Structures are given as structure tokens and as C-alpha cells.
Amino acid sequence: MSPNPLTRREFARRSLATALGVSCYGSLPFLAAAAEQAKTKSCILLWMAGGPTQTDTFDLKVGHANGGPSKSIATAVEGIQISEHLPGVARQMKDLAIIRSLTTQEGDHERATRLMLTGHRPGQEGINYPSLGSLLSKELGDESSDLPSYVCVSPFSVGNADGPGFLGPNYAPLVVSGASNDPEARANLSVENLSPPPGVSRESMQRRSAISQFLQNDFATRANSSSTRAHKANFDRAMRMVATNAKGAFRLDEEPAAIRDKYGRSRFGQGCLLARRLVERGAAFVEVALEGWDTHSDNFNAVQRLCGTLDPGWSTLMDDLRERGLLQSTLIVWMGEFGRTPKINGTTGRDHFPLAWSAVLGGGGIKGGQAIGSTGPAGTEVADRPVKIADFYATLCAGIGVNPETENISPEGRPIPLVDRGGKVIQELATPPARKQS
Amino acid sequence: MFRNASCLSLAIILVQVSISGAQSSPDAPLRMSSESLARWIDERFAAAWQESKTLPATDIDDATFLRRAYLDLTGSIPSVSEARDFLAISSGHRRALLIDRLLNDRRRPEKHADRTAAYLATVWRRMMIPGNTPEARTAVLLEPWLAQQFVDNVPYDEVARKLVTARSEAPVMMNIPNRAVPMGSAGPAFFYQAIGGKPEAAASSVSRIFLGVRIGCAECHDHPFAAWKQKDFWGMAAFFSGIRNGVAGDSEASIRPENSTVSYSATYLGGTPAKFEKGKTPREALADWMVDDSNSLFAATAVNRVWKHLIGRGLTDSVDDLDKASAEERRILDELAVLFVKSGYDLRWLIAGICKSQLYQRECVLVEQAAGDPGPGQRPVKTLSPEQIFNSLEQALSLPIARADGGARFNGLRDQLIMRLSEAATNNPDEFRAGIPQALLLMNGKLTADATNLDQSRTLRGVVESPFLDTTLKLETLYLATFSRPPRPDEKEFLLEHIHKQTGEMQKQAFAEIFWGLLNSPEFVLQK
Numbered sequence: 001m002s003p004n005p006l007t008r009r010e011f012a013r014r015s016l017a018t019a020l021g022v023s024c025y026g027s028l029p030f031l032a033a034a035a036e037q038a039k040t041k042s043c044i045l046l047w048m049a050g051g052p053t054q055t056d057t058f059d060l061k062v063g064h065a066n067g068g069p070s071k072s073i074a075t076a077v078e079g080i081q082i083s084e085h086l087p088g089v090a091r092q093m094k095d096l097a098i099i100r101s102l103t104t105q106e107g108d109h110e111r112a113t114r115l116m117l118t119g120h121r122p123g124q125e126g127i128n129y130p131s132l133g134s135l136l137s138k139e140l141g142d143e144s145s146d147l148p149s150y151v152c153v154s155p156f157s158v159g160n161a162d163g164p165g166f167l168g169p170n171y172a173p174l175v176v177s178g179a180s181n182d183p184e185a186r187a188n189l190s191v192e193n194l195s196p197p198p199g200v201s202r203e204s205m206q207r208r209s210a211i212s213q214f215l216q217n218d219f220a221t222r223a224n225s226s227s228t229r230a231h232k233a234n235f236d237r238a239m240r241m242v243a244t245n246a247k248g249a250f251r252l253d254e255e256p257a258a259i260r261d262k263y264g265r266s267r268f269g270q271g272c273l274l275a276r277r278l279v280e281r282g283a284a285f286v287e288v289a290l291e292g293w294d295t296h297s298d299n300f301n302a303v304q305r306l307c308g309t310l311d312p313g314w315s316t317l318m319d320d321l322r323e324r325g326l327l328q329s330t331l332i333v334w335m336g337e338f339g340r341t342p343k344i345n346g347t348t349g350r351d352h353f354p355l356a357w358s359a360v361l362g363g364g365g366i367k368g369g370q371a372i373g374s375t376g377p378a379g380t381e382v383a384d385r386p387v388k389i390a391d392f393y394a395t396l397c398a399g400i401g402v403n404p405e406t407e408n409i410s411p412e413g414r415p416i417p418l419v420d421r422g423g424k425v426i427q428e429l430a431t432p433p434a435r436k437q438s
Numbered sequence: 439m440f441r442n443a444s445c446l447s448l449a450i451i452l453v454q455v456s457i458s459g460a461q462s463s464p465d466a467p468l469r470m471s472s473e474s475l476a477r478w479i480d481e482r483f484a485a486a487w488q489e490s491k492t493l494p495a496t497d498i499d500d501a502t503f504l505r506r507a508y509l510d511l512t513g514s515i516p517s518v519s520e521a522r523d524f525l526a527i528s529s530g531h532r533r534a535l536l537i538d539r540l541l542n543d544r545r546r547p548e549k550h551a552d553r554t555a556a557y558l559a560t561v562w563r564r565m566m567i568p569g570n571t572p573e574a575r576t577a578v579l580l581e582p583w584l585a586q587q588f589v590d591n592v593p594y595d596e597v598a599r600k601l602v603t604a605r606s607e608a609p610v611m612m613n614i615p616n617r618a619v620p621m622g623s624a625g626p627a628f629f630y631q632a633i634g635g636k637p638e639a640a641a642s643s644v645s646r647i648f649l650g651v652r653i654g655c656a657e658c659h660d661h662p663f664a665a666w667k668q669k670d671f672w673g674m675a676a677f678f679s680g681i682r683n684g685v686a687g688d689s690e691a692s693i694r695p696e697n698s699t700v701s702y703s704a705t706y707l708g709g710t711p712a713k714f715e716k717g718k719t720p721r722e723a724l725a726d727w728m729v730d731d732s733n734s735l736f737a738a739t740a741v742n743r744v745w746k747h748l749i750g751r752g753l754t755d756s757v758d759d760l761d762k763a764s765a766e767e768r769r770i771l772d773e774l775a776v777l778f779v780k781s782g783y784d785l786r787w788l789i790a791g792i793c794k795s796q797l798y799q800r801e802c803v804l805v806e807q808a809a810g811d812p813g814p815g816q817r818p819v820k821t822l823s824p825e826q827i828f829n830s831l832e833q834a835l836s837l838p839i840a841r842a843d844g845g846a847r848f849n850g851l852r853d854q855l856i857m858r859l860s861e862a863a864t865n866n867p868d869e870f871r872a873g874i875p876q877a878l879l880l881m882n883g884k885l886t887a888d889a890t891n892l893d894q895s896r897t898l899r900g901v902v903e904s905p906f907l908d909t910t911l912k913l914e915t916l917y918l919a920t921f922s923r924p925p926r927p928d929e930k931e932f933l934l935e936h937i938h939k940q941t942g943e944m945q946k947q948a949f950a951e952i953f954w955g956l957l958n959s960p961e962f963v964l965q966k
Contacts, residue, residue: 110572128569148874163570169862169873193878197887204951207936211955214932219960225804225819227870231960234870238877411568411865412652412758 041140041329041364041400042279045132045287046272046314047154048336050294051112053350054358054379055342056303057083059100061379066342069300077369085307088315094369095318095327096362097429101373101382104338104389107352109294110161112337117161119393119419127410130165131173132393133285135418138171139402141284146240147249148174151278153271154289162287166410170234173287176250176274191250194242209239249277259320264312272313276320279330288313293336297347321363331364331400342379356382359392366399366429390423398430405433469781473534475791478777482770483797483815492813495800500525501923502966503533503799508922509822509965510748510793511540512550513557514829518918520548537793541786544589552589559584560825561747566647567632570860576612577632582623594740594783595729598648601626602725609635609684627686630678635685637693640678641671645707648728650739650760653707657695665761673705677712677724691720729783735760737775738768741788745771748792750820750867751812770814802966818868820965824859827963828852834919834957835889836896855885870964880958890954892946898953902946909937912949920956 060083061067072081075093082090082098089096106112106121114122118129130138133150141149152162152173164171176191196205216232245251252260252270255277263269271288278286290310295302314334321327339357340350356375362368373385387395397404397418404419425432470478487494498506504524508516516524524536543550559581567577587597606627624631633639642654656671672695680689691704691712704712704720706727714723728736739760746752753771754763763771781787792798803816812818822830832852858879862872880886888894892902901907901915913933917925925933933952940948956962 122571128571128574163861164873166569168864168871169876170871172861172873172875174874191878192875193882196882197884197891199891200887204947207948208951208954211933211936211952212958215929215955215959215961218929219964223802223804223819223960223964223966225802225868227819227821227868227964228960230870231872231964234872234874234877235958235960238874238881241874242878242881412654414655 041331042283042326043133043136043140043285043331043333043364043400044275044279044317045285046310046332046334047117047287047289048293048310048334049113049154049289049291050336051109051338051340051352052293052306052336053295053299053303053340054100054356054375055340055350056300057086057307058098058358058360059375059379061342061377064377064379066344066379068344070303080369080371083303083307085304086311088311092315092318092362095322095366096332096360096368097366098358098360098371099373099387099392099426100356100358100371100375101385101387102335102339102357102359102392103382103386104354104357107338107354109337109352112352112354114161115389116335116337118165119389127412127414127416128165129416130167130171130408131162132396133162133173133287134164134167134171135408136400136402137284138167138408139284139406139418140400142282143170144237145282146237146244147246147278147281147283148241149284150174151176151275151283151285152287152289153267153274154287166416167408173285174246176271191246194246194250196242205242212239249281249283250274252277259316262312262316264309264316266309266313268309269313269316272317276317276324276326279321279326280324295340295349296345296351297349299340299344299349318363327363329364331366331396332362333359333396334362335359342375356380361396361399361429364399365401365431366395370428372426372428387426388423390420391426392423393419394423394432395426395430398425398432401433403433470777470787472787472790472794475777475787476794476796479774479791479795479797482773486770486815490813492816494797495803495816497796498799498801498966500533501921502801504536505922506798506965507533507536507540507793509826509830511537511557511789512553512829513560513823513826514553514833515920515922517833518915521918521922533799534794537790541790552585555585555588556581557825557829558588561823564823564863565743565865566629566643568865570863573632573634575860577629579610579622579624579628580626580632583626588785591784591786594778594785595736596783598729598736599725601629602644602648602728603719603721604629604686605688606630606684606686630681630686631684635681635683637675637678637681638671638695640681641675644678644724644728645674646758648739649707649733649735650742650757651707651735652758669702670705670707670709672702673709673711674707676702676704677720679720688719688721691723731779734772734775737779737783738771740783740785741775741778742771744785744788745774745792746867748789748798749815750818751814753814767814812868820867821864821870822963822965823867824856824863827859828855830962831855831885831889831957834897835885836900851885855879855883872963880963886954886957889957890950892950895950895953898950902949909934913937913952916949916953916956920953921961 055061055066056068056070060070060072060081062070062072071084073084073087073090075082075090077093080093080098082093104112104115106115111122117131119132120127120129133152137150143149150171150173153176154162162173174191212235216235220228220232248254252273255273260270260273263273268288268290275286275288290306292302292306318327318332321330338352338354341353342350345351356379373387374383375381376383394404402418404417404423404425406418407415408418410416501521504521505515508514524532529535540550540554544552562584563577563581566580567574604625604627606625609631610624610628630640633643638657642652642657645651645653651666653666653671653674656666656668658668660667672693676691676693679691679693680687691714692701694701704724706712706724712720712723712727714720718726727733739757742752742754742757742760746757753774754760754767756762760768778788797815800817802819803812804819859872859876862876864871890898892898897919901912904912907915910930913930914924917923936952937945937948
């Protein structure tokens with residue numbers, strides 16, 4: 001139940017929308033089924049900041065000049081080969097699906113990031129589009145939980161692309177080691193401002209809390225409005241998070257050292273471990289970022305290093321989720337803002353390339369063990385099955401059991417669907433939701 | 439004694455006359471003073487409420503008025519000494535005098551009128567270019583120019599005209615940084631760059647901002663909820679065909695949408711095709727039409743926006759959908775708009791009139807008392823904007839302030855806080871939208887941590903270590919610093935008990951804990 005009851009304005013807007021046949025929530029049978037399962041579903045986004053090369057990871061061109069020195073290995077699925085630097089991921093292939101024919105048009109880091117994270121090109125009609133994390137955590141999350149539904153383990157935010165846009169701050173991510181200048185916070189993946197400042201004892205926090213409660217109750221008796229109630233609900237939730245330390249999710253030291261080693265003692269590796277702990281405790285969407293993929297020079301060494309961090313984190317995460325019976329209810333998304341040029345440049349690097357690149361979906365309701373689309377021997381263009389951003393988003397939504405036609409109302413009163421109309425679910429990978437009854 | 443009293447009242451009358459006289463130019467015809475406007479508002483609403491059998495709320499006390507006026511006009515709570523001074527005056531006219539001072543007084547050191555103008559500039563900027571995208575944040579550069587218009591009390595129709603017809607030769611180059619707020623200032627033409635630099639964006643924005651009408655949906659299809667069609671939208675966009683790539687130029691008054699074979703020529707909203715006199719650019723012609731006295735949407739929208747800023751909600755249900763309001767709903771608004779036009783579009787007069795009315799000085803209407811949201815003229819509990827929160831924190835904590843001449847105040851701490859709080863900003867003051875990150879920021883963030891740390895905090899040290907204040911007065915000072923009022927008996931009882939439970943150094947801690955409680959209480963971020 002939202003802490004902000006519908007205002008008269010919003011109610012009127014929604015009624016009008018419904019009266020004119022513009023459905024806010026999709027078809028009823030689907031909704032019923034989805035509601036059953038929606039509570040337990042989660043999504044983990046592995047965000048490869050900088051634009052990861054597809055030619056050296058999931059769409060190798062061994063034997064072609066564009067392939068460079070990259071070598072491929074067999075995976076658990078016959079006929080699918082990926083980079084030799086991703087052996088752990090190769091073992092997971094039965095639960096992963098590679099899309100090799102993704103084609104978008106943004107080659108600028110910030111614009112492309114906003115495109116990939118919101119599903120829309122930036123600046124369109126001045127709408128502040130919400131990020132995937134905000135959209136999905138709104139559909140899947142539990143607002144009353146002591147844990148935020150949307151967590152972002154990321155060193156920085158490009159253009160606020162992972163922000164909530166017009167959905168408002170109730171759907172903003174809790175950023176872990178985001179803007180903090182405190183090196184301690186970064187190393188231990190702690191939440192910005194979750195812990196009381198140093199020097200404030202537990203007893204002091206309790207006394208502060210008591211004073212706070214008194215002042216809040218006092219104010220509520222004199223000015224009990226919807227704003228007052230919303231403030232209290234939000235404040236209380238934050239206090240609960242502080243008191244339970246977010247249900248201990250961030251206590252990575254509770255895990256055996258062997259497990260922490262398996263994930264890899266990097267921020268990304270430990271971030272994947274944190275993602276598993278958050279999903280176990282009911283978080284709906286966790287983003288874990290690995291930066292450094294903008295390999296304009298010395299591509300091959302850089303990619304080998306990055307894969308050395310990526311592989312153990314990602315594959316251990318999937319092993320752990322599977323072991324705990326969580327893989328079927330957790331969608332995994334691997335992507336960056338664009339791919340890289342198949343043609344190698346003068347500094348042994350690859351440059352930005354959005355015309356034909358790769359992303360990977362897995363877990364959840366995604367039928368793994370497949371590779372969709374191809375880019376031809378040179379990799380310079382989509383040869384088969386072009387997949388646009390709307391198709392990708394539609395497939396992703398279907399994979400997590402969310403109806404892509406679900407709409408949110410923008411502040412201007414406009415209904416904005418999760419996915420642009422015209423986005424088609426890739427049938428081989430996920431079942432599209434039941435057709436809307438009109 | 440009698441002579442002294444009559445001299446005093448004469449002096450008061452003269453002062454009042456000179457203050458309201460300062461609002462009209464020497465050769466303008468004698469027109470309504472702001473006090474008369476205030477009386478007109480009260481009489482008008484008294485009649486309306488009698489008809490609807492609405493019971494008006496009770497009057498607010500002085501402390502509530504003080505905080506309300508300071509926050510609404512200057513965007514900050516008053517200082518402890520300003521609060522003490524105001525609450526100590528016994529003149530019956532102190533409220534009206536305060537409004538006049540906040541609006542007109544440019545004398546150092548407070549420079550109230552300048553702070554008011556700067557805050558109004560922020561409010562208008564947020565209204566004109568809402569949202570929190572990196573592009574929207576660049577709109578901060580418009581604030582110095584806007585503030586100058588308000589300081590000079592440029593008539594509103596002229597401000598609108600300047601904005602609509604502003605020209606630029608080249609876009610303002612800047613790196614749109616991810617997190618920081620840009621520094622400096624840009625002229626009115628920057629408006630076009632900040633909204634996206636395209637004719638479609640200009641048509642949408644200008645119609646919404648100045649006419650209170652949303653035609654944006656009609657860009658691609660005929661609007662489902664209103665009468666606007668694609669030809670209406672593109673007819674307006676045609677005026678702005680010279681806006682391209684961040685340059686605000688002028689070109690011929692017709693436009694062909696991308697992927698379309700149809701060309702639209704400039705048509706005023708409502709269907710009249712534009713005819714251009716020699717030498718007038720399309721945008722100049724649009725400005726003439728827009729600010730014409732007969733254009734009822736223009737003045738009404740202006741009044742609606744000012745009303746919404748001061749009271750918390752507009753006179754009609756939605757200020758951006760004036761075309762959807764019924765004639766009944768618009769009755770009072772339209773009457774007030776006529777007065778506004780007659781005043782020569784004098785914003786300062788309008789603001790003064792509203793703030794001096796009895797209506798402005800009534801308690802907030804809480805949801806339980808009324809059926810549904812507060813009605814027009816009734817005040818909801820308002821949420822402070824990010825700038826109000828920062829400015830109030832700055833005031834309450836006596837933070838060192840960095841000022842850059844002519845531009846937005848540059849202060850890393852300010853920007854960080856405003857960035858985070860802006861994620862929760864809303865254009866409807868009666869909504870509260872903050873989330874966990876905002877709550878955590880105010881609870882455990884560096885600013886609060888320093889403020890409640892005895893070694894770091896000027897305010898706290900000043901209070902706690904003062905030899906002149908006893909415990910009760912110390913508590914009162916903390917209250918005045920944050921809530922602009924003294925504590926009530928039940929608050930004193932509870933908190934003094936808390937303080938006396940500790941001794942020595944720990945007692946200083948107790949004050950720090952109370953200060954923390956005050957800063958994190960709803961009373962600090964909400965406005966009654």
C-alpha cells in the first residue's frame with residue numbers, strides 16, 4: 001500500500017484514463033497470475049560501464065582479422081562458444097541466453113547509458129523516464145519492507161540514469177558506495193548515510209529516536225495531513241533500516257571467507273555476493289556495476305583483466321542462486337551502454353559501436369541455452385534477427401513476469417508504458433504475457 | 439501624551455503611505471494599494487464561503503506567521519534574532535510591515551528584497567523547467583536574470599515578452615556534469631536551450647508556462663482529453679521555427695514536422711492565423727498576442743501560479759490545465775486576473791496583497807476537516823523545497839556561506855544536499871515525496887553530523903556554552919533557531935526532563951540530541 005494515498009487530482013486522472021480504455025494495469029487474468037508470483041521475483045543487472053566489447057566476450061570472430069588474438073571455448077551448450085576468459089560463465093550457459101544482434105543508435109556514453117537504463121532515448125518530449133530498476137522495483141517490490149526494493153552497487157551514476165525519473169524518490173535506488181568520499185565506505189560496500197556518524201553511540205541513537213518520536217507525534221496531533229503521514233512513514237522506514245542495519249544484508253563478514261574468495265575480492269565480486277544476500281532478503285532489483293570497459297586502447301589485455309573479475313563473480317552468483325532455489329525467480333541481465341567496433345583501431349583498441357552488439361539474459365523465466373541473432377563473419381552489422389531496445393525490454397519484462405504494457409502516469413498526466421509499443425518479445429526466450437482484453 | 443500618540447499614528451500612516459506609494463510610479467493613475475487588494479480578497483472569499491457554507495479556519499499566531507512569511511518570500515526561516523525581534527513588537531501592523539520589508543527593503547545587511555527576489559527566481563525556474571534531468575538542472579543559470587527582473591519589479595507582461603522573444607547567436611557551451619549544479623548566469627535566451635532547443639519543446643513549454651495549457655500530447659496525435667489537435671500544436675510550434683540546436687533565432691513562421699509532408703503556418707492557440715506586420719518577427723507577434731489584455735489565459739495563469747506558490751495550491755484544481763477548469767471554478771481567479779491586469783501586471787503588488795490578506799493568515803486545512811483536498815483559498819500543509827531546506831539549515835546552523843558574484847552561490851555542500859533533495863522535489867507543495875536516501879541524508883549525513891557535533895557546530899556551541907543562558911533559555915534558543923517559535927509547555931516538560939537526566943559533559947550531548955531531533959522533525963521540513 002503506497003504511503004501516499006491518491007490525491008483527488010491523481011484519482012481523476014486515473015479514472016479518466018480507465019474510462020477511455022487506456023488500461024493502467026493490463027489484463028486481469030495476467031494480473032492475477034502475476035500477483036501470485038510477483039512478490040518473490042527479483043532482477044539483478046550486471047552493468048558493464050564503458051561499453052563492453054562483444055567481439056572478445058560473447059560474439060567472437062576467431063579466424064577473421066576483426067577477431068584479433070581472442071580465442072573461444074566451448075560452453076555447456078553445444079554449438080555456443082564464448083571467450084576463453086569466461087570459463088565460469090561458460091558452465092552456466094544452460095541458464096543463459098545471448099542476444100548477438102542488439103542494435104541501438106546512441107554512441108555517446110551518457111546518452112547511451114540513459115537509453116539502455118530507461119529504455120528510451122534521453123530528451124524525448126522532456127519526459128524524465130524512470131530507470132529499469134525503478135520501474136521493476138515498483139512492480140515487484142514491497143514498499144513496507146525494512147529493506148529498499150532497489151539497490152545500486154555502483155561507483156557513480158551517469159546522468160542520473162539509474163534514478164527514478166518521474167516516478168519520484170520513493171523509487172530511487174539506495175546507492176551503495178556511490179557518492180561517498182569515504183574510502184572505508186567504498187571498500188566495504190556500505191550504504192551512504194546508513195550508519196550513524198562516528199562518535200554517536202547506540203544509546204545516543206536510541207535517545208535521539210525517542211525525542212524524534214515525541215516531536216513527530218506532537219506535530220501529528222496538530223497538523224495531521226497526508227504530507228505529515230508520508231513524512232512519518234518515510235522517516236520510520238529509514239529508522240528501521242538504520243536499526244536493523246538493512247536486515248544485516250550488508251554484513252558481508254557473516255559469509256565464510258571461502259565464499260567471499262569464490263566471488264572474488266573485488267568490489268564487483270563482493271557486489272555480486274551482496275546482490276545474492278539482498279535478493280535472499282526480498283530486494284526486487286539490484287544493480288552491480290563493473291567499470292572499465294571503454295577500451296579504446298590496449299583492448300585485449302584490458303578485457304582479459306576485466307573478465308578475470310567478471311567471471312568468478314557472475315558464475316558464483318548463479319551457482320549460489322541455483323543452490324538456494326532462487327534462480328528461477330531471479331532474472332539476470334548482463335549489458336553495457338553499447339558494444340565496440342569489430343575493426344581494431346590503431347592503438348590495439350576498439351571504439352564505440354552501437355549498431356550490432358551483444359547482451360545476455362538469464363535466470364527468471366528466460367529459456368537459457370540459446371544464442372539469438374548473428375552479426376556475420378566480420379561482425380560489422382546485424383545479419384539476422386535485429387533486436388531493438390524495445391524488443392529487448394519487452395523480453396526482459398516477460399522474463400520476470402511483468403507485463404510490458406503496464407503504464408505509469410507521468411506528472412503531465414500522460415500514461416507511459418514500461419516498454420514502447422511495438423517492442424516484441426523474443427519468442428524463443430520468454431513467453432509474452434497474455435493479450436490484453438479490449 | 440495625546441499629541442505624542444497622534445504624532446505616532448501620523449508617522450505610522452505616513453510610513454504606510456510611502457511604502458505602498460513606492461509601488462506605483464509618480465505619474466500612474468491612483469490605483470489599488472496592496473492593502474485594498476488584501477481586503478478585496480477577504481471580502482470575495484467571505485462571500486464565496488458563505489455560499490458554500492465553508493467555515494474559515496482560525497487565525498495563526500505570530501510565530502507561525504513569521505515562519506510562513508519568511509519561508510514563502512525569502513525561502514528561508516528567520517534567524518534567531520529576527521524571530522526574537524518580531525515576536526517582541528507589539529504594534530498591530532507588524533505583520534503588514536514585515537511583508538513590506540521582505541518585499542521592498544534592500545538595505546544591508548539583510549537585503550531582504552534581494553533574497554526574496556532570488557528565491558522567487560528559484561521558484562519560477564523550477565516551475566518553468568521542472569524535473570531533475572541534467573538538462574533541467576542547467577536551468578539554474580536563468581536564476582540571476584530572473585532575480586534581476588523581480589528586484590526591479592519589472593511588470594510581468596514584460597518579463598514574459600522578454601523570455602518569449604529572447605535571441606541568442608550561439609548556444610551556451612557547457613559540460614553537463616553528472617552531479618554538480620552549474621555555476622554562473624545566462625540571459626533569457628538560455629531558456630530555449632534548457633528546454634531542449636527545438637520548436638516543439640518551445641511550443642509545449644511556453645503554452646504551459648504562460649497560458650496554463652498543456653498541448654504537448656498533440657504533437658503526435660490529437661489529444662484524448664482536450665480539444666487540442668495536432669494542427670493547434672504545430673500552429674504554435676511554427677512561431678518557434680527559428681529555435682534550433684540551442685540557438686534562439688527567428689525564421690519564417692511555418693514548420694514541417696519530421697516525417698511529415700504537411701507544413702503548418704503560425705496560428706495562435708485557439709485557431710486565429712497569425713498576420714505579421716512589417717518588421718515583426720513571429721515570436722514578437724506571439725508575445726503581443728499572448729500578453730494582450732484580452733487573453734484571459736495569460737493573466738489568470740500568472741495569478742494562479744503566484745497563488746499556488748504562496749498558498750500551496752492554485753485557485754483552480756490544476757494550474758497547468760486551465761482549459762479544463764469550469765467557468766465556475768475560474769470565477770474568483772478571473773476576477774483577480776482583471777485586477778492584476780489593471781495594476782499593470784505588478785507582481786510585487788499581487789504578492790503583497792495576498793500575504794496581507796486574512797486568508798493568508800489562517801491555519802492550514804487538514805484533510806480530516808474537509809471532504810477531500812483543501813479547496814481554493816484554503817491552505818494545505820506545504821513541503822519545503824530543496825532550496826528552502828538548505829537555506830533554512832544554513833540559517834539554523836550558521837554555516838559559512840560562499841558567494842560568487844552574479845551567479846548561483848557555489849558551495850559544494852549545498853549542491854550535494856540540493857541534488858539529493860531535488861530527487862524528491864515536486865511542483866505541488868502539498869505533496870511530500872522524499873524517499874529513504876533523503877531521510878538518511880538528514881539523519882546521518884555530514885551536514886547534520888557536523889551540526890550536532892559539539893566540536894563542529896557553531897550554533898550548538900553558541901547555545902550550549904553560553905554563560906548567559908540557563909537551561910530553559912538554551913532550549914528556547916534551539917527552538918527559535920529551527921522552528922522560529924518558543925517551545926510549548928508540554929515540549930518543555932518532556933525535553934527538560936531529558937536534559938536533566940544527564941550531567942556535565944553528557945548534558946551537552948543531551949542538547950545535541952535535541953537539536954538533531956528538531957532538525958529531523960516534520961516541523962522542520964513541512965510548513966504549516
